[in-house]
Amino acid sequence: MDLAAAAAARDATDPLAGYRDRFSIPDPDLVYLDGNSLGPLPRRTRTAIAETVDREWAGGLVRSWDRWLDLGTRAGALLAPLIGARHDEVALSDQTSVNLYKLAEAAVGADPSRPDIVTDVDNFPSDRYILDGVARRHGGRLRDVPADPTVDDVAAAVDERVGLVSLSLVNYRSGALADLKGITALAHDAGARVLWDLSHAAGVVPVDLAGVEADLAVGCTYKYLNGGPGSPAFLYVRRDLQGALTQPIAGWWGHDDMFGFEPGYRPAPDIRRFLTGTAPIVSMVGAAEGIALCADAGIEAIWAKSQSMTSWFIELAHEHLAALDFEVATPTGAGRRGGHVALRHDAAWPIVQALRDRDVIVDFRHPGIVRYGFSPLYNRYHDVAAAIEVTADVVASGSYRTYPDLPAAVT
Numbered sequence: 327m328d329l330a331a332a333a334a335a336r337d338a339t340d341p342l343a344g345y346r347d348r349f350s351i352p353d354p355d356l357v358y359l360d361g362n363s364l365g366p367l368p369r370r371t372r373t374a375i376a377e378t379v380d381r382e383w384a385g386g387l388v389r390s391w392d393r394w395l396d397l398g399t400r401a402g403a404l405l406a407p408l409i410g411a412r413h414d415e416v417a418l419s420d421q422t423s424v425n426l427y428k429l430a431e432a433a434v435g436a437d438p439s440r441p442d443i444v445t446d447v448d449n450f451p452s453d454r455y456i457l458d459g460v461a462r463r464h465g466g467r468l469r470d471v472p473a474d475p476t477v478d479d480v481a482a483a484v485d486e487r488v489g490l491v492s493l494s495l496v497n498y499r500s501g502a503l504a505d506l507k508g509i510t511a512l513a514h515d516a517g518a519r520v521l522w523d524l525s526h527a528a529g530v531v532p533v534d535l536a537g538v539e540a541d542l543a544v545g546c547t548y549k550y551l552n553g554g555p556g557s558p559a560f561l562y563v564r565r566d567l568q569g570a571l572t573q574p575i576a577g578w579w580g581h582d583d584m585f586g587f588e589p590g591y592r593p594a595p596d597i598r599r600f601l602t603g604t605a606p607i608v609s610m611v612g613a614a615e616g617i618a619l620c621a622d623a624g625i626e627a628i629w630a631k632s633q634s635m636t637s638w639f640i641e642l643a644h645e646h647l648a649a650l651d652f653e654v655a656t657p658t659g660a661g662r663r664g665g666h667v668a669l670r671h672d673a674a675w676p677i678v679q680a681l682r683d684r685d686v687i688v689d690f691r692h693p694g695i696v697r698y699g700f701s702p703l704y705n706r707y708h709d710v711a712a713a714i715e716v717t718a719d720v721v722a723s724g725s726y727r728t729y730p731d732l733p734a735a736v737t
């Protein structure tokens with residue numbers, strides 16, 4: 327199998343090829359396909375963080391808060407066009423899990439007659455735990471729909487007791503892309519709000535939150551947005567809902583006049599009311615840099631390359647890996663998948679370890695899934711071809727058999 331020439335031809339005409347140099351990739355031969363878990367370091371981020379630490383923290387000390395205070399809403403405004411939101415509808419704060427809790431609680435708390443929440447059985451576990459807790463605290467329950475739900479699946483679960491539908495736009499395991507427009511419209515027709523988790527979509531899939539009139543959304547910045555480990559998450563609240571919803575963690579950063587130090591809580595009228603406490607400024611600077619890089623490339627160009635890479639990968643997987651007992655677990659149709667491709671194999675975990683030892687970094691998800699995450703700003707078509715070739719080799723040669731079967735702590 328010689329795919330190198332085909333990959334080189336594609337790389338030669340790739341309009342985003344130049345962006346790879348903007349990242350600090352430790353080794354030119356490394357095939358890094360785990361940016362859907364942790365994106366690599368953008369070079370500018372190192373400089374920006376160094377300036378924040380040396381000049382603003384070490385030099386400016388507390389005086390630097392003047393320039394830091396609104397970083398979360400400024401970074402949110404930068405992110406907004408990437409997810410189809412208006413500039414004042416997005417802010418960076420906390421973690422995805424915490425933001426999901428705040429927005430789910432705000433939505434369900436607004437209508438006591440609708441305490442039930444609809445989600446899918448394969449939604450990210452943290453989301454499921456939090457949604458279950460919110461529903462129970464309001465005397466309701468979590469209603470499950472099948473994994474990778476269709477509009478009809480959701481329709482079958484929604485009635486007048488459901489106040490919220492909360493789904494991931496791209497499933498973290500299968501890579502399936504949900505019908506943002508159809509599900510949002512269906513939930514609205516039934517009188518429920520929708521809360522989208524965009525963690526596996528932001529920075530790779532163009533999302534039209536305002537266009538579909540989505541109510542609420544959250545997502546992380548350390549995957550395709552390359553914000554860095556543990557970088558702050560984002561939250562989106564549609565403009566007309568901001569004044570109407572009350573989030574449960576009434577902290578001073580959500581107060582209308584935070585430096586007035588009033589004894590009672592008076593929420594800000596805008597997106598700031600969904601903030602809580604002091605922002606992690608150094609991490610926030612990393613998130614802002616990562617977002618700026620995606621914004622510079624443009625989400626449509628990123629998405630075009632993403633689809634091109636994943637469709638080529640799927641085609642090659644059918645051609646070269648099916649005979650080695652791999653099965654494509656991601657929906658294959660255009661418009662039905664996000665930025666990563668999941669392959670199912672009984673020996674998925676040993677295969678992942680064997681690939682990592684051959685400098686092809688992918689990850690494992692239960693049960694028996696190898697995830698290949700393609701991030702258009704730094705991945706090359708060379709990486710697509712190499713992933714197929716090395717995967718075929720570790721299985722055909724049997725080299726994966728020397729690795730343990732049981733998953734490690736971090737997979």
Ligand SMILES: Cc1ncc(COP(=O)(O)O)c(C=O)c1O
Pocket residue numbers: 421422423424450452453494498523525526546559
């Ligand atoms: C889809 C999805 N939602 C939520 C989370 C949780 O994010 P956090 O750990 O930042 O709360 C993750 C983490 O990977 C995720 O993939």
